[in-house]
Amino acid sequence: GENVEQHPSTLSVQEGDSAVIKCTYSDSASNYFPWYKQELGKRPQLIIDIRSNVGEKKDQRIAVTLNKTAKHFSLHITETQPEDSAVYFCAATAGDTGRRALTFGSGTRLQVQP
């Protein structure tokens, strides 16, 4: 099955700096790579995703890059703000529609210092 590794486990940045979180996956058939943000005591919520036919995707201060050959993908947050503080999860999935489940990385706790 799929195995997703994520690092770093914790990341502390100053407000306004950039943050980068990296993930690798094992199953070359994986074709969907979402990123979820989980605030304390809340549910995980999708912030951005990328599919295997795209190398990069950007949404305002958030961007994701995918390197299929190396089987890794990264989340980039620019101009970080205190409200970006949360746990971020990468995930990957493969398989037929309706028979998929996301395999999550172990999470990165991002702390943005004001």
Add this chain to the structure above:
Amino acid sequence: DTAVSQTPKYLVTQMGNDKSIKCEQNLGHDTMYWYKQDSKKFLKIMFSYNNKELIINETVPNRFSPKSPDKAHLNLHINSLELGDSAVYFCASSPPWDTEAFFGQGTRLTVV
């Protein structure tokens, strides 16, 4: 107009008891899941149902039994609860045309 809702939000119970967590989604999705999030925040798939059919059953003790009466509901019944079952359990759903998972608010289960 909550999309994926779980009940209860908190559940405190004694070892050996049997308990159920209910999940409902009003998004018209075909696929529903149960995920377990432990104290270290690892999110792990437990079960997946597609149109009431069990698709994924990870290495979960058979004390855990999911039930899907229809494609909008996926309940989780746990027998003979153990201390190690303490965790947050998330229900989720996704549409047939995509894989984005929409999560419920979670049920924090504490076994004492």
